[in-house]
Structure formats: C-alpha cells, structure tokens
Amino acid sequence: MNDVLMAAVVFFAIFQILKSFTDFLLKRKIIKTGHFDNAGILEQKVASSSTENQEVNKYPSLKWGLVAFFAGVGFIVIHQLSPGYNNWENSHNFMNSMLPFGIELVSISMGFIVYFLIVNFSKKS
Numbered sequence: 001m002n003d004v005l006m007a008a009v010v011f012f013a014i015f016q017i018l019k020s021f022t023d024f025l026l027k028r029k030i031i032k033t034g035h036f037d038n039a040g041i042l043e044q045k046v047a048s049s050s051t052e053n054q055e056v057n058k059y060p061s062l063k064w065g066l067v068a069f070f071a072g073v074g075f076i077v078i079h080q081l082s083p084g085y086n087n088w089e090n091s092h093n094f095m096n097s098m099l100p101f102g103i104e105l106v107s108i109s110m111g112f113i114v115y116f117l118i119v120n121f122s123k124k125s
Contacts, residue, residue, distance in 0.1 A: 059119060066118075067111040074107030 078100045 059115070062118065063112075063115045066115045067108055070107045070111030070114070071104065074104040077107065078103050 081099075081103070
C-alpha cells in the first residue's frame with residue numbers, strides 16, 4: 001500500500017511539473033504572437049461567464065456522489081470476484097494482479113459517464 005501511495009505522489013508531481021511547463025510555453029507563444037489580452041486565458045482563477053460552465057457546475061454534489069457510489073460498487077465487485085481467503089496462493093495472485101485496479105477504474109469512469117449523461121439530458125429538456 002505504501003508503494004502505491006508513493007507512486008501516486010510521484011506521478012502527480014510529474015504531472016504538475018509538466019503542466020506548469022507546458023502552460024508557460026503556451027503563454028509565451030501567445031505573447032510572442034502579439035495577443036497580450038489573451039495571455040491570461042490559462043489562468044484558472046479567472047471566472048468564466050459562459051452558460052455552459054455554469055450548467056456543468058450546477059450539479060457538483062451529484063457528480064461526486066455518483067463517482068463515490070460507483071467506486072463503492074467497484075470495491076464490492078472486487079470483493080465478490082476475489083478468491084477465498086483460505087486459499088492463500090490464489091488470493092495473493094489476484095490481489096497482486098492489475099485486475100482489481102481495472103475494475104475500480106472502470107466503475108469510477110462509469111460514474112463520470114452517468115453524470116455526463118444526466119447533465120446532457122437535463123440540459124436538452
């Protein structure tokens with residue numbers, strides 16, 4: 001468990017460094033082309049007044065509730081598919097494989113897809 005946490009922290013740090021660097025390069029390119037007024041488009045603090053962003057942010061608790069629900073469903077599926085604890089060899093191989101991670105990621109992504117469909121269908125009606 002400690003190795004997984006360490007790997008997650010390392011990948012998150014690498015992601016943040018790469019994101020900062022690419023944002024810097026993009027801002028520099030925007031400024032070099034003479035679009036000084038558009039240089040702040042990458043700032044996350046700037047509040048967008050478009051109606052699409054307001055519609056997406058209309059259901060934040062629904063989004064995270066669905067993600068948590070489907071994550072729980074994924075854990076239940078993993079538990080049901082895992083072999084019995086009496087057979088140490090099979091249980092150890094199952095838990096060290098990538099199958100539990102795949103099941104959990106698929107179930108979490110299903111939560112995001114359900115949220116996306118709910119928001120799109122509520123926007124159309």
